[in-house]
Amino acid sequence: CLEFDINELRKLCKEDAKVSFYFASYIADKLLVRSYRMSESLNYSLDIRLASFVLQHQQKGIYNIPHTDVSEYMNVSYRHVLYVIKKFCELGILTK
Known part of the structure; x- marks a missing residue:
C-alpha cells in the first residue's frame, strides 16, 4: 500500500522525468504482479x-x-x- 501527497508527487513528476518514470514503473509492476496472482488464483x-x-x-x-x-x-x-x-x-x- 502506498500513501503520498498527490500534489507533492505531481510537482516532483513535473520537475523530474526520472521520478515520473520510477512511479509509473513501480505501479505498473505492482499491477502486473496483482494481475498474475489473480489469474493464478482463478486458474489453479x-x-x-x-x-x-x-x-x-x-x-x-x-x-x-x-x-x-x-x-x-x-x-x-x-x-x-x-x-x-x-x-x-x-x-x-x-x-x-
Whole structure:
C-alpha cells in the first residue's frame, strides 16, 4: 500500500522525468504482479498454488511461514490452508 501527497508527487513528476518514470514503473509492476496472482488464483486449485508457494519459500528444505500469513496471501481461509497442509502430510509430501 502506498500513501503520498498527490500534489507533492505531481510537482516532483513535473520537475523530474526520472521520478515520473520510477512511479509509473513501480505501479505498473505492482499491477502486473496483482494481475498474475489473480489469474493464478482463478486458474489453479489451492493444492497446486500452495505446493508452488511452499517450494518457492522453503529454505534448505524447511518451510516455516505462518499459516495465517499464507491464507491471507492466497486469499483463502486459514482452515482451507490447514486442510491442504494436512492432506500433504498424509500423502507424505510434507512432514512436520
